[in-house]
Amino acid sequence: MxxxxxxxxxxxxxxxxxxxxxxxxxxxxxxxxxxxxxxxxxxxxxxxxxxxxxxxxxxxxESDEEAFGILNHSSAHLLAQAVKKLHPSAMFGVGPQTDEGFYYDIALDHSITEAELAEIEKGMRQLSQEAHPMVRSEKTREEALAFFKNDPFKKELISAIPEGDKITFYTQGDFVDLCRGGHVGNTSKIKHFKLLSLAGAYFRGDSSRPMMQRIYGTSWFSKEALEAHLNLLEERKERDHRKLGKELKIFMLSSEVGQGLATWLPNGYAVRKVLEDYVYELERQAGYLHVSTPVLGSKKLYQTSGHWDHYQENMFPIMEKDDETFVLRPMSCPHHMTIFQSDLRSYRDLPIRYAEIVTQHRYEASGALTGLERVRAMTLTDAHIFVRPDQIKEEVINAYHLIETAIADLGLEVDYLEFATRDDSKDKFHDNDALWNQAEAILQSVLDEAQIPYKEVPGEAAFYGPKIDFQVRTAMNRVITMSTVQLDFLLPERFDLTYINASGQKERPVVIHRGLISTWERLMSILLEQYKGAFPFWLAPVQILLIPVNNNAHEAYTKEIYQTLMHAGFRAKLDLSDEKMGYKIRDAQQQKIPYTFVIGDDEVKNQTITYRQFGSPEQTHILVKDMVDIFKKEAEKKSRKK
RNA sequence: GCCGGAAUAGCUCAGCAGGUAGAGCAACUGACUUGUAAUCAGUAGGUCACGGGUUCGAUUCCUGUUUCCGGCACCA
CATH class of the missing domain: 3.10.20.30 (Beta-grasp domain)
Structure with a gap:
């Protein structure tokens, strides 16, 4: 027993x-x-x-968190079984569960079409009804390799299983697959699923390997849950920043201007300007000094920093003029190094924090370009903090708090932190072990001492040093690096940066690279999706729309209020068109303007205004004399959740 | 860059098994002068992404290019 x-x-x-x-x-x-x-x-x-x-x-x-993954993993097998039945020559790569479903990678001569997804789905339903037990078996490495002797993909996957680990197979009907399990035990348990899309994916994620066909799907424990998820996917389309950006006239991407080059329209720039001013002020108060450096730089500058060696593939081609070779700057660090270099520095001067709202250009792969999320010309607030070794911890923590503040003010939340370290891929990272060990140890100790939870990701460091990345989960359920703090012992050496220490000796400073809130472009994409285009008051392109009940009778009073608002620094707009009031209000709602004022006889008589907020029909009356104070307070709240 | 798909009016989309296109909204003109999500009528608007081919004839079929979309790879 x-x-x-x-x-x-x-x-x-x-x-x-x-x-x-x-x-x-x-x-x-x-x-x-x-x-x-x-x-x-x-x-x-x-x-x-x-x-x-x-x-x-x-x-x-079913209600346990990991149950969804198990179901979806099993669903991937069901998918493979159905594909194999339709296409006996199909071979398979990996077929795991994901956050929201599953996929399976397929090697097949024939290109699977969208229309065939329905057919495959039908096949899956049939196999589900046939209720095949999913039976586990253990095999030796030799048996496993022999079984898949004609399948180079599975053979390679078997070879990648560490010595000593069990090799297990799963059989359902006449379909046998290599898999570590666990599974739901019977195909009849998989009932509520849908195949969603087709894509290409490199075998084992390696771009030098063959490309397979990937089918994505999602599988749930009930019809309701499946439908809810499909609804969510539909809703996400409504939030897509590309759709909202067009509707609300925030930005445009025109092939006439160039691929991956965003143009900010007046509405978008209004938001961006608020963010620029906000960041400038935040940094000023935190002791940052703002600088401005050219968009072009000598190629030598980037050779000195090492960026040329590591990233020239991702830089726009060089420009040669009068015996000098220039590049369009992809980064601002080298420029800031030269500013530090430009004067004699004392240990008393440090830390020195240079910040810049900087436009940079990167030649991103065409397939990577996505709306404002990934562009080839981007502007961001970038900063480099020059510190003595004894100031590293404090300044890393200061940067950490500054980032926390900015992210909270924007109404976003950090999902988790990544501690990006190097791995043994030698060409990706500079080769001074002593500097690496030192930098990684310091960042690690900052994280540990501050008791900040993080995920270590080996191999994700920058070439010049380890970093802490702030990962934000967007409304689209994508994880994006919003902010970063990077520790760099290398560039100070490359640029031979020094300061004079207390005993009059030259000493090497350390540089902290700090990215605050991604680029304006990416941030805009995130904010549009986060707020579904309905910007909070402090950010809204147009904050207040004023509508007179009768253009002739109320124009003068409405204009007076409009002027008061504009002088007080608000972004207001007057609607004096010939349309009906209902039309104007609908228009204001569609433009997601936070406040709509309606002004008529009552308001003139009582020296008030009547407003409604976006998304609510409720009418509120306030005295004109209180108006500016009320809305100033509203703006000061920013997007903070508490 | 790679795999797959798409491209029709300013926007959202319909149409064409090959005979040069249509709606709604927006725009413009006129009437209406209004108290909280669309007033009515009219007008104008398109080399059907671009190039080549097949054809008597191509927006439609084939092909190349460009851009976009779903992914993969990449992301200082």
């Missing part, structure tokens, strides 16, 4: 070979229905996998 210890501490004996499903059924049929898999000690078991030993036993039920 084997002994299982349940969640509540109860122990129960079962005959060896009992499956988790048997156990679940013995507890309650309802529980068995909701079970997806089980844990025996720390090992994930399929519902139908016989248990030959005892241990702590925990069922994974």
């Amino acid at each position: 084997i002994k299982l210890i349940f969640l509540d501490g109860q122990e129960k004996s079962f005959t060896p070979g009992t499956t988790p499903e048997d156990v679940a059924k013995s507890i309650s049929p309802n529980l068995a229905k909701k079970s997806v898999a089980a844990y025996l000690d720390d090992e994930l078991y399929d519902l139908n996998r016989p248990m030959e030993k005892g241990g702590t036993f925990k069922l994974v039920v």
Whole structure:
């Protein structure tokens, strides 16, 4: 007999070979229905996998977080089985679950079309109805390789499994796949799914390898949950910053101007200017000194910094004129290094924090360009902080707090931090081990001492040093690097930066690279999606629209109020068109203007204004004399959640 | 850059199994002068992304290019 210890501490004996499903059924049929898999000690078991030993036993039920992944992983297998049935020559790469569903990579001579997705989906439904058990088996490496002897993809995946790890196969009907599991035990458990899209994907994520066809899908435990998810996907389309940016006339991307080159329209620039002013003031108060450097730089400057060696592929081609070679700057660090260099520095001067609202150009791969999210000309607030070694920690923490403030003021939230370190790919990183070890140790200790949780990502560092990236999850459920703090011992050396220490000796400063809120372009894309185009008051391109009830009778008073608002620094707009009032209000709502004033006889008589807020029909009356104060307070709140 | 798809009026889209295009909104003109999400009528607007081919004839079929979209790779 084997002994299982349940969640509540109860122990129960079962005959060896009992499956988790048997156990679940013995507890309650309802529980068995909701079970997806089980844990025996720390090992994930399929519902139908016989248990030959005892241990702590925990069922994974539909409502558990990991159940979704298990279902979707199983759904990927169902997809593969259906594809294999339609195309017996198909071979497969990987087929994992994702945050929101699953995919499987397929190698097939024939190009799968959108129309065929429905056919494949039908095949999946049939296989689900046929209720094939998904049976696990263990194989030796030799057996596994022999089984897939004609499949170079699976053979390679088998070879990549570390020595000593179990190699397991899953069989459902006549379909056999290499897989570590766990699975839902039977294809009949997979009922509510949809295939979503087709894409290309390199085998093992390596662009030098063959491209496979990837099918994306999503799978849920109920019809309602599936529909809810499909609705969410529809809603996301409504939030897409490219759609909203066009509708609200925020920006344009025109092939006439050039691929990946965004043009900011008046509405977009109004928002951007608020952000620029906000950031400037935030930095000024934090002791940053603002500078301005040219958009062009000598190629030598970038050779000195090392950017030329690492990124010339991603830079626009060089320009040669009068024996000098220029590049369109892709980065501002080298420029700021020269500013530090330009004067004799004392240890008393440090830290020196240079900030700049800087436009830079990068030759991004054409396929990477996406709306405002990825462009070839971008403007951002960039900063470089020059510190003594003893000031590193404090300044990293200062930068951390500044970033926290900015992100909170924008109404966004940091999802998690990434601590990006180097790995052993030598050509990606500069080769001074001592500097690397020092820099990584310092950043690590800052994170640890401040007790900030983070995810370490080896190999993601910049070539000049490790970094802490602030990852924000957008309204589209994409994770984007919003801010960054990078520690750099290399560029000070490359530029031979020095300051005079207390004993009169030259010493090397350390540079902290700080990115505050991504680029204006990317930030705009995130904000548009976050607010679905309905900007909070302080950012809105037009904050207040004024509508007179009768143009003739109320124009003068409305204009007076308009002037008061404009002089007080607000962005107001007057609608004196011949349209009906209802039309004007609808128009204001469609433009997502935060406040709409309606001004008629009552307002003139009482020296008031009547407003409604975006999205609400409620009417509020306030005295004109209180108006400016009320809206100034509203603007000061920024987008803070609390 | 790679795989796949798309491109019709300012916008959103319909249409064409090959016979040079249509709606709604927007724009313009006129009437209406209004108290909280679309007043009515009229007018104008298109080398059907661009180049080449097949054809008596191409927006439609084939092909190349460009741009965009879904992904992959890349992202200092």
